[in-house]
Amino acid sequence: MRLLLVEDDELLASGLVLALYRAHYTVEHVRDGDAALEALAHNQFALMVLDLGLPKRDGMAVLHAMRARGDLTPVLILSARDATRDRIAGLDLGADDYLIKPFELDELLARLRVLMRRRSGQSVNQLQLGELQLDLDGLSATWQGKPVEMARMEFMLLHKMAESPQRVFSRAQLEESLYGWGEGVESNTIDVHVHHIRKKLSPSAIKTVRGVGYRIGLPEA
Structure with a gap:
């Protein structure tokens, strides 16, 4: 955010x-x-x-x-x-x-x-997408009913993508959303976060759109 x-x-x-x-x-x-x-x-x-x-x-x-x-x-x-x-x-x-x-x-x-x-447009500060639930107050994630430990940037990246499940994000758009103006970002930083999220949730949790970027791969609730 x-x-x-x-x-x-x-x-x-x-x-x-x-x-x-x-x-x-x-x-x-x-x-x-x-x-x-x-x-x-x-x-x-x-x-x-x-x-x-x-x-x-x-x-x-x-x-x-x-x-x-x-x-x-x-x-x-x-x-x-x-x-x-x-x-x-x-x-x-x-x-x-x-x-x-x-x-x-x-x-x-x-x-x-x-x-x-x-x-x-939400009445509670939670985001539900398929078997994923993000608690935006507690800054915690639940996958298939079980809590998942996530680093700060992993949580933020997942939240950003889950807010717009039909949207494809370029690496540049995700970097701009997650990092401030003065922060140096390695070229593969987003790829590393995506890799960690896939390991913690599912290989299909985030889809790669070749030549464009990434989109969330989870079905909407």
Whole structure:
């Protein structure tokens, strides 16, 4: 799950990046409003966490601009502005949620899970595909009714593909979804993850589409 964090407070941002990474998000961090719009124009994100008091372009202006150009990325505003008029303005401009600083990390993560459920049309934070079940809250996998130990990137890769069972993903698309801008990725990294997933689930769990990439091979529930 790739998330864009727009926050100019470096101390807060560094703590959030670490916490979100541990919660299995791939986080891209930018520090001003112009950089946020540039990132949105050239990348796809599952969610955005947006501060309001930003350099160069205020968070409200960012929200207005992205919605005006048809960008429907779910947005959670994270701001110290606690006046009712600010919350109403943010929601009216198209924010999906509004959380006031200071905040509890567990509440932020819970609200992000709600936005992910809403985005995928699910009422619970679980994904079922054939004999595979992914618990997106507990970050755990079950195969044929038995728990399966998975590394962080294996879980994220499987989740990404299981969300769109009919879609074929190129290696580049999977790398972009799983790894941040500054992370070096070996050319065979995705292939290695796929190999491990097949060993843990089934050789047919992920299908290779020759010359294109990969798609999930499990039947839909």
